[in-house]
Amino acid sequence: MERYTIPLVPGPTSVPEPVRMAYRQDYASSDLEEEFFQLYAECQDLLRRILATENDVTIHTGEGMLALWGALKSVLRPGDRVLAVANGVFGYGIGEMARQIGAQVEVVGFDYDQVPDPDRVRQEARRFQPRLVTAVHCETPSGTLASLAELGAIAAEVGALFYVDFVASAGGVEVRVDDWQIDLGLLGSQKVLSLPPDLAMVTVSPRAWEVIEQVGYVGYDALAPWRTGPQRRYLPYTHNWAALAALGISARMLLEEGLDRVFQRHAQVAAYTRRRLREMGVDLFPAEEAIASPTVTAARVPPGWTWPELDAALRARGMGVGGSYGPLAGKVFRIGHMGSQARMELVQRGMDVLEEVLGSRP
Numbered sequence: 001m002e003r004y005t006i007p008l009v010p011g012p013t014s015v016p017e018p019v020r021m022a023y024r025q026d027y028a029s030s031d032l033e034e035e036f037f038q039l040y041a042e043c044q045d046l047l048r049r050i051l052a053t054e055n056d057v058t059i060h061t062g063e064g065m066l067a068l069w070g071a072l073k074s075v076l077r078p079g080d081r082v083l084a085v086a087n088g089v090f091g092y093g094i095g096e097m098a099r100q101i102g103a104q105v106e107v108v109g110f111d112y113d114q115v116p117d118p119d120r121v122r123q124e125a126r127r128f129q130p131r132l133v134t135a136v137h138c139e140t141p142s143g144t145l146a147s148l149a150e151l152g153a154i155a156a157e158v159g160a161l162f163y164v165d166f167v168a169s170a171g172g173v174e175v176r177v178d179d180w181q182i183d184l185g186l187l188g189s190q191k192v193l194s195l196p197p198d199l200a201m202v203t204v205s206p207r208a209w210e211v212i213e214q215v216g217y218v219g220y221d222a223l224a225p226w227r228t229g230p231q232r233r234y235l236p237y238t239h240n241w242a243a244l245a246a247l248g249i250s251a252r253m254l255l256e257e258g259l260d261r262v263f264q265r266h267a268q269v270a271a272y273t274r275r276r277l278r279e280m281g282v283d284l285f286p287a288e289e290a291i292a293s294p295t296v297t298a299a300r301v302p303p304g305w306t307w308p309e310l311d312a313a314l315r316a317r318g319m320g321v322g323g324s325y326g327p328l329a330g331k332v333f334r335i336g337h338m339g340s341q342a343r344m345e346l347v348q349r350g351m352d353v354l355e356e357v358l359g360s361r362p
């Protein structure tokens, strides 16, 4: 299908021209060429800078979900205790995934329009003594952004690894892997980085590597082979060279713009989007703007509209937005202003179109 003229879907985001260029070339076999391994190492360094970490970074073929599954399977054995901190589709979903792997899971659950309360998490963590605490930075389906520093300190206090899904925030919002004591940080290529859904990335702390070695999980999504594979010039499969080339371009673009400016650009378009929605009389989700993510804005489908009607009316004008999932399906729609889509001019056009569409019905 053709691209939207106003692409505001919260991932995959539209791929900017310089990144697209990387896909227009032919590449040799990744595991035979020194040049590929140098590119891999360079991408690791760029990601370390974006994520404020000195930890190892692994880069896999796949997309965000591969990072989520691969990291869970690599550190969990059946019966291991997992405390899943959940305030949305991904947080609850990660708890369910851990359960499916055979872990003993307790969920510290919060409403979808809330962020986790550290006091409750601390209480549960002290009582349950988990081996792993999982959390989500930006809950894309509900547009919230959690605070992670305290959760990281809680995980460290009880001796658990801290597993964080920052797929929809990293690069557009400050993420401080080392300061927040994140042992496994999960990233996909199709959100802020504005690549197709081709790569999964994981920051791995030394403590997490120890556990990974003890667990010894093998599989396509296993982290273990990436600990020394790239240095030994031996990969578990032929990598997606084009995607790594694209990642290098995208990451360099973010760093050259300057992370502070990138974060400011995201915060500004998000604040603008929320203001325009409020002016149109559309209810924001969450209502509390302090916990709204700078990468995605969620709002309630206005009275008098169903989500399919609203979606169709926007599509007819070339505008793509997202619906939602789980308990918010049909009730919430989302404007994805992350990465290449965090541009004021784009979001302005989108809000003008939305205003026109909503105004077409009394």
Ligand SMILES: *Cc1c(COP(=O)(O)O)cnc(C)c1O
Residues within 6 Å of the ligand: 011, 063, 064, 065, 068, 090, 136, 138, 139, 140, 141, 165, 166, 167, 168, 188, 190, 191
């Ligand atoms: C997009 C996303 C993922 C990856 O999910 P896909 O549905 O495969 O794109 C994981 N976590 C979060 C929070 C995301 O927004």
